[in-house]
Each structure stands twice: as C-alpha cells, then as structure tokens.
Amino acid sequence: MDKPGIHSGRLTSEEYRKNFSDIKPAYGTHEATIEASRCLFCEAAPCITACPTDINIPSFINRIATDNIEGAAHTILESNILGGSCARICPTEILCEQACVRNKEPECVPVNIGRLQRFAVDNREGTSHPFSRNDTTGKSVAVVGAGPAGLACAHALARKGHDVDLFDAREKHGGLNEYGIAAYKLVEDYAQKEVKFVLEIGGITQKFGSKLGTDIQLDDLRNQYDAVFLGLGLGDSNKLGIENESMDGVSDAISAIAELRQTSDLGSLNIGQKVVVIGAGNTAIDIACQMKRLGAEEVTLVYRRGNEQMSATEHEQKFALENGVRILTWMKPVALETRSSNNQSKDQKSHVTGITLERTHLDDNNRLKGLGEYKTLEADTVFKAIGQSFLEGCFSGSQPPTLIKGRIQTESGFKTTLNNVWAGGDCIEGDEDLAVQAVEHGKQAAQSIDCFFQSTPLQNASLQNASLQSRSLKSGSLKSHAPEKKERDTHHG
Amino acid sequence: MADLTSNFLGIRSPNPFWLASAPPTDKAVNVYRAFEAGWGGVVWKTLGEDPAPVNVSSRYSAHRDIHGNVMGINNIELITDRPLAVNLAEIKQIKIDWPDRALIVSLMVPCEEESWKRILRQVEDTGCDGVELNFGCPHGMPERGMGAAVGQVPEYIEMVTRWCKENTKLPVIVKLTPNITNVVIPATAALSGGADAVSLINTINSITGVDLDNMVGYPSVGGKATSGGYCGSAVKPIALNMVAQIGRNQQTSTIPISAIGGIGNWKDAAEFISLGAGNVQVCTAAMLNGFKIVEDMIDGLSRWMDSKGYRTLDEFKGAALPNQTDWKYLDLNYKTIASIDQDACIQCGRCFAACEDTSHQAISMTPLSKNDMAETTLKVGIERQFDVIDEECVGCNLCQIVCPVDQCITMVEQKTDKPYQNWTQHPNNPMREC
Numbered sequence A: 001m002d003k004p005g006i007h008s009g010r011l012t013s014e015e016y017r018k019n020f021s022d023i024k025p026a027y028g029t030h031e032a033t034i035e036a037s038r039c040l041f042c043e044a045a046p047c048i049t050a051c052p053t054d055i056n057i058p059s060f061i062n063r064i065a066t067d068n069i070e071g072a073a074h075t076i077l078e079s080n081i082l083g084g085s086c087a088r089i090c091p092t093e094i095l096c097e098q099a100c101v102r103n104k105e106p107e108c109v110p111v112n113i114g115r116l117q118r119f120a121v122d123n124r125e126g127t128s129h130p131f132s133r134n135d136t137t138g139k140s141v142a143v144v145g146a147g148p149a150g151l152a153c154a155h156a157l158a159r160k161g162h163d164v165d166l167f168d169a170r171e172k173h174g175g176l177n178e179y180g181i182a183a184y185k186l187v188e189d190y191a192q193k194e195v196k197f198v199l200e201i202g203g204i205t206q207k208f209g210s211k212l213g214t215d216i217q218l219d220d221l222r223n224q225y226d227a228v229f230l231g232l233g234l235g236d237s238n239k240l241g242i243e244n245e246s247m248d249g250v251s252d253a254i255s256a257i258a259e260l261r262q263t264s265d266l267g268s269l270n271i272g273q274k275v276v277v278i279g280a281g282n283t284a285i286d287i288a289c290q291m292k293r294l295g296a297e298e299v300t301l302v303y304r305r306g307n308e309q310m311s312a313t314e315h316e317q318k319f320a321l322e323n324g325v326r327i328l329t330w331m332k333p334v335a336l337e338t339r340s341s342n343n344q345s346k347d348q349k350s351h352v353t354g355i356t357l358e359r360t361h362l363d364d365n366n367r368l369k370g371l372g373e374y375k376t377l378e379a380d381t382v383f384k385a386i387g388q389s390f391l392e393g394c395f396s397g398s399q400p401p402t403l404i405k406g407r408i409q410t411e412s413g414f415k416t417t418l419n420n421v422w423a424g425g426d427c428i429e430g431d432e433d434l435a436v437q438a439v440e441h442g443k444q445a446a447q448s449i450d451c452f453f454q455s456t457p458l459q460n461a462s463l464q465n466a467s468l469q470s471r472s473l474k475s476g477s478l479k480s481h482a483p484e485k486k487e488r489d490t491h492h493g
Numbered sequence B: 001m002a003d004l005t006s007n008f009l010g011i012r013s014p015n016p017f018w019l020a021s022a023p024p025t026d027k028a029v030n031v032y033r034a035f036e037a038g039w040g041g042v043v044w045k046t047l048g049e050d051p052a053p054v055n056v057s058s059r060y061s062a063h064r065d066i067h068g069n070v071m072g073i074n075n076i077e078l079i080t081d082r083p084l085a086v087n088l089a090e091i092k093q094i095k096i097d098w099p100d101r102a103l104i105v106s107l108m109v110p111c112e113e114e115s116w117k118r119i120l121r122q123v124e125d126t127g128c129d130g131v132e133l134n135f136g137c138p139h140g141m142p143e144r145g146m147g148a149a150v151g152q153v154p155e156y157i158e159m160v161t162r163w164c165k166e167n168t169k170l171p172v173i174v175k176l177t178p179n180i181t182n183v184v185i186p187a188t189a190a191l192s193g194g195a196d197a198v199s200l201i202n203t204i205n206s207i208t209g210v211d212l213d214n215m216v217g218y219p220s221v222g223g224k225a226t227s228g229g230y231c232g233s234a235v236k237p238i239a240l241n242m243v244a245q246i247g248r249n250q251q252t253s254t255i256p257i258s259a260i261g262g263i264g265n266w267k268d269a270a271e272f273i274s275l276g277a278g279n280v281q282v283c284t285a286a287m288l289n290g291f292k293i294v295e296d297m298i299d300g301l302s303r304w305m306d307s308k309g310y311r312t313l314d315e316f317k318g319a320a321l322p323n324q325t326d327w328k329y330l331d332l333n334y335k336t337i338a339s340i341d342q343d344a345c346i347q348c349g350r351c352f353a354a355c356e357d358t359s360h361q362a363i364s365m366t367p368l369s370k371n372d373m374a375e376t377t378l379k380v381g382i383e384r385q386f387d388v389i390d391e392e393c394v395g396c397n398l399c400q401i402v403c404p405v406d407q408c409i410t411m412v413e414q415k416t417d418k419p420y421q422n423w424t425q426h427p428n429n430p431m432r433e434c
C-alpha cells in the first residue's frame, strides 16, 4: 500500500505533553485576585447580556476579589451548570469579553472573564454539590443526548424533583465535550469529571449505548415518560460531493478528533506528512491545529471563499496561523488524486496522494464561480470539515417533530411541534452552535417542561422574552461584531 | 531652577525631605544610604534611657486596597532597641561625614526633669542640629508614662517642653500625636512650653484587620495582638487637616511645622507646604519603596516649582491656607454640575449606580441598539448612553469619583447670577448674623 509518510510517534512524549496541555492555563489565586480587581463592577453589565446563559459576571468576579470563591462558583453554576467547561471552551472574544467595557479603553484589554470563571469553578471549597434536589414530583422525563444541552436540561429537571433518564448512543456521556472539543481546550478527563459533577444532584439515571431510532423509539419514549427532551446534536458530516470520497487517507474531521480525544497515547496515532483540511469553521481550525501539534509537517486549510467569510472567528484564524497552518482561500476541491502504482493489487483500496483545487471568485451576481484555473496540492491525508447536519434517521418509525432547514423546529420554551417533546442544542434551528447556547436551551427547556407539569403557562414571562432575546437580539449582537455566519453549513465545518 | 534649600529653625538642608524618626533612621548604615540617595535630613530613631526596650517579633501589618496595593501599615515597634552609647557614637560620626545634611535626634525618656537633662547633655555632644521630643508613640511607651501618655496631656507637653528648652540650646521640635480630639490644644501647649516647632503627625491608633481563621488581629504575636500605630498614604488626609488646623489657628499660626504623615511623593510634599509646613518628613513610603524615591521627590518638586514660577519653598509656603475656611463661609450660591464626555465614556455605568442608588437620581441610562432591544431600562443592551439630568444634579462629585476614566466626567461651573451668600447670611439660618 502506498502510504507515503504516514506514521505514528512523530514527536517525543515531552512534545506531545507540551502540545496538548491547556492553551489557557489556570490562574493561581494571586493572578485571579489581580485580574478580578480589574472588573469595574458595571451597572447592568453588558457582559451579562452577552453571555448566552446570563451569568452574573460582575457579581461572581466581585466575589473572587473578596476571596468568596464558593460564592463565585455558586453564582456561575446557578446560571450555567457547565460553567467549568464553558469557561474553557467558550469563544469569549465574541461573547462576554467582547462586551467588556474595558475594550473601550485605549488599551483595549477586556477582563479575562473566561479564566476567572474557570478559577472560581475549579477552586470551589465545597466538596458537596452546590444545589439540592426538591422533593420528588413523580414526573419522569427522557432526555436523549447527553451533550451540553441534555446535561443542562437533565440537571435543571432533577433539581426540580423530576426523575430523569439520560440516554445517549455513545458509551460515554458529555457529547462533543467528550468527543469533539480540541484536546488542548478541554484537557485530560475534564468532560467526564463535569458529567459526574452534574449527576451529583441525584435523580438522573444514565443510559449508555441507547440510540434513538435504533435502540429506543421516540413514540415509545413519549408514551413511557411524561416528557421528552432531545439534545441530539448534529450526527452527520457533510460530503464534499466529489468522486472517490471514501478513498483511503480521506476522512471526516469530527471522527478524527474523536479518535484523538479518546486515545490514551497520542504517539500511537498515524499522522500524515502533508495534510489538507477542507473547510472554514472552527472544526477545520481545530483539526488543522491538532494535526500540526501531532507533528504533521505541512497542514493546509482550503476554503472556497475569503477570510472574511470564514465562520471561524478572527481569533481562531489567528490561532491557526500561529500554529503554522497555511490558509488557502478562494480555492475549491474538484478531484482527489492517487498515484496508480503497478504493484498495487486490484482489491487494495488506493490511497490519496493529492487534491486538485480550482480557483474561485464571486461573479457579478455574488455567486461562487470556478475560474477554470487548477492547482494540485500533494497530500497524504485529507480531512473534510465542511459542516455537519442533523440526522433525521433517529425519527424513523415514529412520529417526527417538524423540521426547519434540516433541524428541529422549536417555539418558545424550546418546545417542538410534538405536544410533550422539547429540543435544544445544535439539533434545533435558530442559534449559534456553541456549547454555552446548548446549555441555555437545556436550562430553559427544563423550566418550560416544569411549567408544563404544573400546567401553568410559562409563568415567567421574561423566560419567553429571554428565549426570544437569545435568538434574535443576542445572536444579532453577536453578528454585528463576530464574523458573519455566512454559511450555516460551515459553521463547525 | 528652583531653589529647594530648606531652612527650618535655622537648620539648613539641601532639600525639605527628611526621613522621619523610625526604622529608616535607626542605624548608621541606614542613614548613610539615605544621605547617599539624596535625603536632605533625618530625624534619628527615638533614643531613650538604657536599658533599651525589647521589641517583639511580627511587628507590622498592612491595610491594602482591592488591587493589593498597600494603603497604610501599622506597627507595634518601640523606640530604638540599641544601647544609647552606640547610637550616640554613630550620630556623632555621621554629622562629621555629612555636615550639609540635617540631623535631628528624637528623644523619649521618663517624665522627670533629670532624665531629660541628662540625655540632652549627651545628645548635644554629638553635634546634631536639633532635638525632636517624641510625645506621640501610641503603643508600648505610654504604658511606661512616655510617648502619647505625655502627648495626650497638654500640661505635660508644656512642662516637658519647658524642661528641654531650659536645658539645651538646640532647637526643640515637639512631635504631636494625632490620637487626640483637637490638635490645636497640644500645639498650643508646646508653644507655651517654648517649643521652636511642632512636627506632626505621629501614628494613629489602629487595628489593620482580623485574621478570621485564628480570630486574632494583625499583626499577631503568637496568637495575640495589640493596637498599633497607623501610617502611610492612608493617613495623609488626616495629617493635612491637622497641619492646616494649626496654621489657621490664630494662637498657633506662627509656629513652624515639620509635616509628617503619608507623604510619598513631591505632590504630597507640595500640598503640605502649601498648607503651611516648613518641611516634610517621610517614613512609610521609604519603608515600602526604598530610599531612591527621594530622587523623584526632589526632581518633581523642583520642576513643578519652575513651572509655577516659585523660586523658593517660602514663595508657596502656606499659599493654600487663606482658601481654607469654615463651612459657614462657603458660597451657597456657587453651582457646579457634572458633565459626561460621551466620546471618552466606556459605558460602565458606575456613575449611574452611584447617583441612582446613593445620590440624586441625576444620571439617566438609555440603552442604544439598532434592534431597540429593551423597553425596560433594566435588561439593557450592550451599548448604552449615560447622561446627566442637569436639573437634578446637586454637584456632589460622586459620579466623577467613581468614574474609571480620567477626565470623562468633569464638574462644570454654572453661572447663577446670584451674589455670594454664606450660611451666616442665609434666611434658613435661625442664628443668621444679618
């Protein structure tokens, strides 16, 4: 088999350790106190509005400054039970920190809210769970998908006293925190630790290897439980739509990241010499940087439009360049190349050796057009990171909720069109695909489910507004500053 | 170039910056380094009678702001704990080695004339330029009938000062304690006793904090604490006030003042001098930063004087005193209101919180958003504008104080077209004079 330059053990163990250690290391107490003292304790602070989960940021920072770490952690977790992982993975530069008024000072240095949040959650003094469960209500909820959305929903429901069965197709809970986030953002087994922490509330039963549509059916769940929450994420990776996509050496970035995150020995991974990544979202950036950090010699990210249209934030693009990733824009893949060698037996699958790209531009009608100008890049590995879509297969055989633009449609309180089914996170249409958004959806859906049980209309009118706000105003405000989400399909691809 | 030469009671020093009697002036090695760094003079660490007192371990503690900066420290040290003869020999040698610098010796002995007589003779022998009577030490010494125990009883101040004046030709400076209600009273007593000058303030009785794990105040000496003397930048406002009180009082206005208390830079020094001080003494700032801070004190003061056209210290000495008056003479018709520079504003809303919650509801907060995001003002958007409601503003300055941006909020004087009118003339005053 012709597999030029693909092998394991490219780096020393020290190099792996260094390359995959925390990119935003934890603050010590002194650093945290000094940083906390930079917070201006704003009135109706803009950072709170900018946080999708409405964490009372000045309040928790003030508590850090006064050495009330437990209180700080409580303030965070009250709004966002996954505050620990969000502190590490949130693109704070387009969320809370972007709204920090200190950006308006000439120095333009916002308070490092993310790292302070992590400090507070990591340094809780208490060993017991910060919240306690209400008396059991006898109501039961099936939460399907144990990613950020499902976990947040399950926790909030359990807290109210409802019994939750938490299903997931995988053998570990945590969703993309466990399988998808860049390894240097969420190091070691933090995702599992956090799942364990969330479950400490009690009343949540974990069910592994239960795939909706295969092992369990939506119709059955709706009958067996008083309510169902779907936090299914996006299961399917988009295809390039060119020939020989299943050729050896060509794979999907999400699976590669999952493999990387699950291995106990990074040195055992086979890494190519010349890697090409197709895509322009954070997934593309993540796979490219992780390949570079695993020792790939050349990593090129190819995108069919320009830098401004990339859904990866400016911060992420800069990070990729700092990691030595080359970014090629206005190029689209048209063919995968393979060297036909004589001694290759017929049944052996051929391995990719290159990728041919065509230069693109926008025509007068603003449509992307190939220019007929081609260029072939040598490549022994090609990753597809052009977005994910929702897998509808999970509803086969059951009455499905209405979908919109390929994702589940929800109304206020994150209710689907089915009478006892709610949904949130990446699998619904409407918000940014971010862990922190998923947490907010799960949290609000739980409140809505609770109201449903009590047969009270969403008593908290602000909840409805909040959910609307989280959709239109907040993402509106995001968009005005963050690179526009031009193409939904490439957001994480 | 301004002339910084100081002539205090005929004691000349190249600049008005002296080190106050304290650890920085405790030994020859310190004082040599101080003079090398440029300090104009020192007041030697207070001498007493042998046997020397004994100090405890764990002596200082700090009061910090939220950024961790030291605002003030307190201490529970006593006067020098070295034998008298050692100190006297070092003082004598230093005066020979540094003849152009001021060298004052601080003294504290029991309240008996014989004791004062004896030590004054020994001190005169060193060739020093003057003595400072330490009537201020708030801890340790009062228990022995010295320090603040004397400084808090005007009759004792007068008596001891008189003994000293009768027993030495050296200029006598009386150092006052701030741990009294009205500083003019001890100052008057010192004057009656014949003091050549007063110096103030000594440290303020204090507890900087409590260790909540061990339930003991700071600094803890093996689990027990005692009140200490507070000093450093936090005490400056108190010291300034006391200096001004002495300067404004008819009886004491002529007495020369060596100002002490929270002086950390040239501006602090200039402020004390503008309120009537003849020179200044520094302790904590040197302890926290080392002797090199004097370089900028000298340089800064000199450049500022040049910029103002003051050639000598005397030219601005006491210049701010005439503008220090009693509240009842302030113009009730003077009006100023806050003005926010929208370009400089970073929209933190601190002024809004301050005025809305605790002052006069004179600042409005308006959310700005294309989406016109909020009808209610509470859940506001990311962009908002803060405006002063002129009619409501009373001109208290609070918003300006809490604003983190320099020059963003200014207090603008308003034309009222009303004549000067003070409280003594105001119709609301039942005891009005006219």
Ligand SMILES: Cc1cc2nc3c(=O)[nH]c(=O)nc-3n(C[C@H](O)[C@H](O)[C@H](O)COP(=O)(O)OP(=O)(O)OC[C@H]3O[C@@H](n4cnc5c(N)ncnc54)[C@H](O)[C@@H]3O)c2cc1C
Binding pocket: A089, A090, A091, A144, A145, A146, A147, A148, A149, A150, A167, A168, A169, A170, A173, A174, A175, A176, A177, A180, A181, A182, A185, A210, A211, A212, A213, A231, A232, A233, A234, A235, A254, A257, A282, A283, A286, A394, A424, A425, A426, A427, A432, A433, A434, A435, A436, A438, A492
């Ligand atoms: C590579 C990558 C990097 C990312 N980086 C960041 C980042 O740095 N910061 C950030 O905020 N966001 C990031 N995101 C986005 C973030 O991970 C998601 O927005 C978030 O995880 C969504 O949470 P969720 O609960 O909706 O879905 P998921 O986390 O995807 O969880 C869905 C869960 O449902 C399970 N499931 C799916 N189908 C079924 C089924 N049929 N039956 C049973 N269970 C099922 C899955 O196994 C999974 O556990 C990234 C995403 C990707 C792909």
Ligand SMILES: Cc1cc2nc3c(=O)[nH]c(=O)nc-3n(C[C@H](O)[C@H](O)[C@H](O)COP(=O)(O)O)c2cc1C
Binding pocket: B020, B021, B022, B023, B045, B046, B074, B075, B077, B078, B079, B080, B106, B134, B136, B137, B175, B201, B202, B203, B230, B231, B232, B233, B235, B260, B261, B262, B263, B281, B282, B283, B284, B285
């Ligand atoms: C540790 C320490 C010891 C002191 N010892 C004396 C002393 O022996 N005699 C004295 O007159 N004042 C003593 N003082 C008071 C200082 O001389 C000075 O009056 C006071 O600290 C205020 O000035 P500052 O704010 O510049 O420190 C001492 C102060 C400190 C901090």
Ligand code: SF4
Binding pocket: B337, B338, B354, B355, B359, B360, B361, B362, B363, B388, B392, B393, B394, B395, B396, B397, B398, B399, B400
């Ligand atoms: S000066 Fe006082 S009253 Fe006027 S706006 Fe500022 S805080 Fe309010």
